[in-house]
Amino acid sequence: MPPAADYPLRTGRAEPLGRRDILWLGALLLIALLPRAFVACQLGPICDDGYFYLAVSEAYERGDLDTALWYLNINIYPVLIAGFDRLGADPLVAAQAWGVAVATLTILPLFGWLRRLLDRRVALAACGLYAIHPEFIEISPEPIRDATFWLLAATSLYLLWRAAAERKAWLFVGAGLALAAAAHTRSEGWLLMLPATAWPLVRWRESRRDRWRLSLGTAATFAMTPLFVLLFNVTVLRDHDRWELGKLEHFRLAARWIVGSDVVAPPAISGSATIPPAFVGLSMISTASAATSNVADRSHEMPEEPLKRCTGASSYLRSAVHALEPVPLILMLIGAVGWPHLLLRREHLVLSAICIAVLTGVWVRQVTLGEINGRYFLACFFPASGAAGLGALWVLSRLERGWKTFGRQRGAAIAAATTAVLIGTVHVVEAVAAEHPSREREAAIGRHLGEQLGPDRSFLVLPHACRVGYYAGGQLPVVALDDTPLETLLERYQSDTVILENSYTPASQCEALAEHLKLCGWRTYDLGDVPDSEGFVVLTRAESIADASRLRATRRHRR
Template sequence: VQLLQSGDYTEGLEYLNLNIYPAILLALRQLAGQWWIVAAGTWSLAMSVLAVLPLYGLIRQQLGRQAAILAGLLYALHPRLVLHSPLVMRDPTFWFLFLLALYLSWQAAVRPSMLRLAAAGLTILLAVHTRIEGVLLLVPLGIWNWRLVWPSPVWRKRLLLGTAAVLVLAASGTVLMNLTFLRSHERWEAVGLRHAEDLWQRAFAPLVFGQGAAGVARPAVHAASVEQIDFGLAFAPDSKTNRRLVVRFVKTFTYLYGVLVLAGIWRLRGQWSRIDILPYYIVAAVAFVGVWLKYNIAPIDQRYFFPILFVSFAGLSLGVVQWADWIGRAASKLIADRAIARRASLAVVLAAVVLSGLIDGLRVGRPTLAAWREQAELGRWIRQQFGPGRTITSNSEENRLVLYYAEGRMSWIADQYVASAAAAAAADRHTLPDVVVLWPQKHRPDAAAVAENILRVHRELGYRHLPNHRLPERCRCLTVLVQERLWEGEDGNRSQDAPLRPSAVAGRTPEFSNAGSRR
């Protein structure tokens, strides 16, 4: 937001490209002034709460009122959604747009009108411009309209016209943005441009040219020899990657929700090809394959699994009903009144959902909050020691708070690999990050060997390992490397071009620099 407001589009658009969320934050900053962070958190909370409305409407039309109420409760009680709801991030806005697009797509299919079709297309367009996973919404829109509307010759022409209109609107909007607001920007921006570039550099360029984008031969991603070092955000999965991905997905989905969705699928046995449910299976499968592909080339967080969760609420609500039926049959042997037995069994299932959510929330929420405090403390320490504007890289993508409190910028390595000492010697020192933060990776069996290799290559690149006792007490489990020119040894002597600490210059605060790598 600061970069875009200052007119630095090169840095400000480097990560998200054309995205509506920075525009929302800019508007909130203009309206709320110094309270814009609070306003942004309130916006996220409002979006996450309002998202239950299209979810309720969608499930009610497809499966009935009881299933819709259960779907809303399951959405509201999911601990991972609760954890992310009030955060200043684009995801709650995406949740609302994703579920609203599903509802409007179903409405456009069962009650055809050009207005509903246009509303669905526009909402999908906004969702794509919030998170790229919004393209998954084209699956239900296409399947529902193909099966329910396409057979009509009149509506067939209208569908084609509507599709063409949305494509023209998207293209013209992109062109208009680049010719007006971004006319001083050095290149044209488009939605998903970063993902396309990453896909080319990491997947297709090595296949076409036999080397990475930086011109350095890229090592096999599954190898873990001492000559292959992951640098910064690089990730080298081993043979257990697929198993770890499944475990991470199940933990994000939560174990109880997994049991419920399996029961819901069982309840729909023989009806898996229902037109209202079929797109959900396809979206879940495509989304999981996409996450698997990304997980094999870069670290991910649990938010990538949320679209799968959203298309699972139909099955989840039916799973609650199915488990209530199973328990009710068993309880009917003890309770003569079947209606009372069924209501009691439903209450038992919902109580299990609430209890599971509380346990999972405590298990995940406390360490997550502790990690956020750790990041904030480290960011403040980096700013105090080295001044603002430093480029920072890490072996974890979850370092936004470090960058925020350090007033720093994210640094990315071109191919994200330093393959050997020769490649390290050939690296351009001016493009390397000022600070490298290595978080413990206990889930990796080769973590110790990888860490030692990282330290070796970084020594060759001119980095120094800060002694742990110099770090904030909460952060002494981390490995922090700084460039030689910023180094201050135990005797307190700095390199010649190292900046003074902010506290060392009375009445002077180091200026925030916009030069450097990605934020």
């Protein structure tokens, strides 16, 4: 049966779910959970950003708030990981389990919102696409903030729609809290202010009786964001020496781009790296060192030779298609072309505005900062999921009709369902079969270092060397997250091994760091016999090298 021709705006509570709907929802949750759990169990080395969030959570744990707030400022995700640690759970394992759980549960608010916006069949189709989407499956188990944001964004859309339709105070307050949490998880969450404004306005124009209730409810929704910031300051940041307002760099970047002024790159997490090369520079070197004084003032510049500058439309389109996947993109296009009148309605137009804002923001980031990450595009899926669901139902109805044309009346629905299952299986296999050779290579380098240098080592690493340090020491190393001088970090944590990298960090800066350490009595550890180790430089204290040599000699003697 094809999707309906029109979906009128409805007011009041939605019809309760039937038994069949509950069974379908349970099946979708299971379909979403199984591949995500499988990927989590098979996942080896985590992504670079995962080590960054673990390091930030450790900074919260030890009360180093300046370091914790350096890039993210007010953000709930590292605080959440720190909470897992305080409960006695392994932060990495707990963060991965949390990611799988919240990514699976995202189906519930997404379904609840779409069945009210359109209908239950469109909602089921859209949730099915989310459940089998390779990119969502692959990212879910990573210990990064994205899965948490998906749940908060879907919950915000669900509560915002219900609040405008049902005019209940608790829905407005809940929507405001979800919106505030989403905005302080990923910056795309601020775009939820658009439906928070537009949907009550649509209802306000059509309902004279409830205008005061809508106005007060909308005010309550917006009041939750400053209240959230206040509560974060008086609880999590109660020992901080100043008040924080949140991360505002993206607003400044957008404003500079709009007025056409030169963009000063803010600290940013690049597409495949944890901390940008713009930060990882000589700001960590004491200006007392004459060896590096000639470049000390360039610590906040963009790197001389960035690893990857993505400024063309082709790289933008490739990243978008790879992230959103061709099949969902085609279905979104079918839904948009087949139901253009929905796109022009006021309650749907705001969803198109969110997608346009996300796409524009990614483009601005690419042309100004020269970096792009496919994960940025995933925020478009949720406002466009209704169109994707419509497209999926249309395709299935056409398959069913085509099967009937050949006289196969009984098997028409089965054939359409089988086609959907096959496409879904291909998507799931694509996700679970994903490989990460560069991660495995760095993990192997770390294991080799651990074997050669011996146990009980204390590692200090640049952000892009986190994975090597993690596998060398068997635990998260000390990560240079902010512009604290290198000597201060070495003295504070008594590290005896430093790992630098010269793939993301400009080679000149890496060499300057190494030379500075050598002047302070450190020695370079030779990685010549380690395969594919050209991008890393390891330095140890002189006495540590002697201790490691004696340890290896003892091991050979015992053998």
